[in-house]
């Protein structure tokens with residue numbers, strides 16, 4: 001394997017490191033592979049820099065705390081996505097949804113083993129039609145889904161607070177999106193809802209003056225015990241970022257989730273429900289919030305152009321309100337995670 005210096009990182013597409021829960025290999029198309037540098041005994045390895053953000057690509061995927069204690073440090077994944085390594089024994093998954101793709105960064109902390117596992121993935125929508133393009137399957141026929149390594153306990157009622165941000169954007173898109181994912185809203189049947197619903201529910205617990213635990217750079221920070229979704233100005237985030245979600249978990253159990261929709265430099269459409277046409281270049285807040293609520297519940301991205309009609313596809317186009325309603329696979333993923341709620 002080759003060493004990759006941070007300076008050697010360029011814009012490239014098709015980067016997948018440990019994309020699947022079972023695979024810890026790193027596949028990089030159009031670039032070199034990540035590798036570790038062997039350390040001398042008693043000295044931290046060269047990649048374990050004492051200051052600033054660390055780059056997952058330039059580090060091994062499995063790190064001994066005795067070799068480099070990353071807790072409290074910021075680790076960067078693909079496409080500018082980054083997370084603070086939890087110091088409280090929890091693990092974190094960061095997701096960002098971009099105008100041109102999406103990124104995921106997993107930081108799994110196992111204090112019992114004294115080990116941290118990193119996995120970073122990123123996709124960019126290529127310009128034009130990619131070579132591997134396959135026509136999208138109808139969302140009502142496409143049963144693909146991906147699960148993240150953690151979920152809430154079955155039957156949970158997840159309390160969340162709304163952070164309104166500072167730009168005066170409406171709450172409706174955020175709450176509609178969260179309700180739509182939990183309630184399995186769809187256009188695939190006349191009832192406009194998949195039944196039975198998954199055995200998990202959400203409860204709006206009011207506004208909060210505390211923003212989601214994301215920094216102005218869109219970096220997952222330290223969790224505070226409260227689930228918060230809402231608008232946040234993240235001027236330091238990549239210009240293409242629409243929203244970011246941080247999910248903290250212990251073992252296989254999710255314990256906290258924060259979601260921020262970017263109110264800095266992005267234009268948003270309240271959605272079709274109030275009858276107003278979508279201003280060009282605006283994004284449907286409900287569509288984005290529905291996708292992010294899928295991450296909150298433990299769904300990952302479904303990759304490949306054939307799955308692009310699903311809510312959990314890693315792209316949302318301007319003025320696209322389709323992700324606000326679930327496809328067959330989005331619903332199947334929820335049922336796989338939580339089972340069906342009994343009607344009793």
Ligand SMILES: [Zn+2]
Pocket residue numbers: 095096097102291292295301314
């Ligand atoms: Zn996403």
